[in-house]
Amino acid sequence: MSRRNVLKAGGIGAAGLLIGASGAGSLLTFTASADKSSTGIVPFYGSYQAGITTDPQNHLYFASLILTTMDTSEVKQFLKEWTKTAAMMTEGKSIGKAAESLLLPPDDTGEASGLDASNLTVTFGVGPGFFQKLNLTSKQPKELKELPSFSFDALEEKWSGGDLCIQACADDPQVAFHAVRNLVRIARGKVQLKWTQAAFQRTKQADTKSETPRNLFGFKDGTGNPDTSSHSAMNNHVWVQNGWMTGGTYMVVRRVQMFIEVWDRTALGEQEATFGRHRDTGAPIGSENEFDPVDVNKKDVNGNKLIPANSHTALAHGDGKKKILRRSYSYADGLDTKTGSFDAGLLFISFQKSISDQFIPIQTRLANNDKLNEYTIHRGSAVFACLPGVKKGGYLGETLFY
Numbered sequence: 001m002s003r004r005n006v007l008k009a010g011g012i013g014a015a016g017l018l019i020g021a022s023g024a025g026s027l028l029t030f031t032a033s034a035d036k037s038s039t040g041i042v043p044f045y046g047s048y049q050a051g052i053t054t055d056p057q058n059h060l061y062f063a064s065l066i067l068t069t070m071d072t073s074e075v076k077q078f079l080k081e082w083t084k085t086a087a088m089m090t091e092g093k094s095i096g097k098a099a100e101s102l103l104l105p106p107d108d109t110g111e112a113s114g115l116d117a118s119n120l121t122v123t124f125g126v127g128p129g130f131f132q133k134l135n136l137t138s139k140q141p142k143e144l145k146e147l148p149s150f151s152f153d154a155l156e157e158k159w160s161g162g163d164l165c166i167q168a169c170a171d172d173p174q175v176a177f178h179a180v181r182n183l184v185r186i187a188r189g190k191v192q193l194k195w196t197q198a199a200f201q202r203t204k205q206a207d208t209k210s211e212t213p214r215n216l217f218g219f220k221d222g223t224g225n226p227d228t229s230s231h232s233a234m235n236n237h238v239w240v241q242n243g244w245m246t247g248g249t250y251m252v253v254r255r256v257q258m259f260i261e262v263w264d265r266t267a268l269g270e271q272e273a274t275f276g277r278h279r280d281t282g283a284p285i286g287s288e289n290e291f292d293p294v295d296v297n298k299k300d301v302n303g304n305k306l307i308p309a310n311s312h313t314a315l316a317h318g319d320g321k322k323k324i325l326r327r328s329y330s331y332a333d334g335l336d337t338k339t340g341s342f343d344a345g346l347l348f349i350s351f352q353k354s355i356s357d358q359f360i361p362i363q364t365r366l367a368n369n370d371k372l373n374e375y376t377i378h379r380g381s382a383v384f385a386c387l388p389g390v391k392k393g394g395y396l397g398e399t400l401f402y
């Protein structure tokens with residue numbers, strides 16, 4: 001039963017009476033309006049996990065977890081429970097049995113009762129420690145290892161690493177949090193939270209023109225992503241094509257603090273030179289439209305490069321052949337007590353089929369020369385293998401445990 005209908009169930013008697021009084025027309029009307037949960041559902045089951053190439057939602061709740069059991073059968077068991085629970089939550093349904101006993105805690109924690117599915121997606125990944133703790137190193141993909149340290153990294157343990165991750169995205173923040181909370185609860189005693197991050201984008205309600213979202217520096221962020229509707233682009237850049245990870249992908253998460261106060265004192269021309277794009281349109285400097293091609297060699301009348309060579313776009317783009325799929329969210333976590341400034345920034349999340357061939361070369365160029373480094377600092381880092389999609393009747397990680 002959908003979470004909305006649980007609440008509406010009390011009204012069914014009254015609706016039934018109405019049907020008696022006014023005939024089938026009323027029944028149809030009732031069914032259509034009560035079935036609101038059929039909108040805003042992103043299917044959980046499929047060849048690929050949702051939350052990667054599916055449209056980004058308004059809110060993210062991200063959790064990195066430590067595995068506290070070394071017993072593979074216990075892990076399989078909770079992965080099976082996670083599968084069923086995630087599928088139910090993404091359909092906007094309450095989990096477990098309806099609360100009947102006053103002597104027991106209810107199966108569902110209840111804060112999403114009455115809320116619709118809100119396009120919830122729950123995406124699961126496993127980190128390098130997962131394979132080590134479960135003695136599964138023969139199955140550990142060679143792509144899945146801790147990142148090298150990059151220039152200017154200021155990583156903190158409290159924002160880094162993890163044996164498992166849950167990325168819950170939804171158009172409602174409470175629905176996203178409810179998903180992670182209930183999944184962690186199900187695996188209690190076998191996992192423990194390492195770090196979490198709540199994050200946001202603009203809401204779709206506020207963005208009536210469905211434009212590319214802007215980051216906290218006010219620039220459109222996501223323009224240069226590969227086209228998620230193109231199967232060939234996703235196969236080229238995102239989905240792993242062989243072995244037990246077929247249909248999975250690798251995720252890099254970086255918690256990047258942005259010095260917004262410093263940025264706010266920076267002239268617009270300097271801001272645009274930093275990104276290599278115009279703030280208003282999002283177009284590459286010297287071009288008119290957001291999606292105009294990035295030509296890093298284009299010069300002005302004086303022979304100077306229009307997109308500065310040390311700009312974020314020039315360095316991230318490179319020769320344009322290596323692409324990653326970014327699906328980042330902004331965060332604002334009160335203040336940085338050391339400096340008294342905002343602790344705000346970007347929970348940078350990227351998906352790629354090869355971390356060594358895609359993310360690392362790009363991030364190396366950025367870390368060494370990016371003008372954006374004057375305004376940002378990387379505080380956290382983690383890598384995960386996002387498991388292949390699950391078929392109905394199957395479970396998360398099934399191909400790994402064959």
Ligand SMILES: C=CC1=C(C)c2cc3[nH]c(cc4nc(cc5[nH]c(cc1n2)c(C)c5CCC(=O)O)C(CCC(=O)O)=C4C)c(C)c3C=C
Nearest residue numbers: 215219220221222223224256294316317346348362363376
């Ligand atoms: C490889 C890692 C990357 C990190 C880390 C990163 C951090 C970061 N980026 C922005 C804002 C923007 N990034 C933009 C483009 C862009 N960024 C990366 C990679 C990383 N960014 C890539 C691969 C690209 C695309 C390059 C291309 O091929 O054109 C842009 C421009 C608009 C866009 O294309 O999205 C912005 C703006 C911030 C604020 C940030 C860390 C805080």
Ligand SMILES: [Fe+2]
Nearest residue numbers: 312313316326
């Ligand atoms: Fe970027």
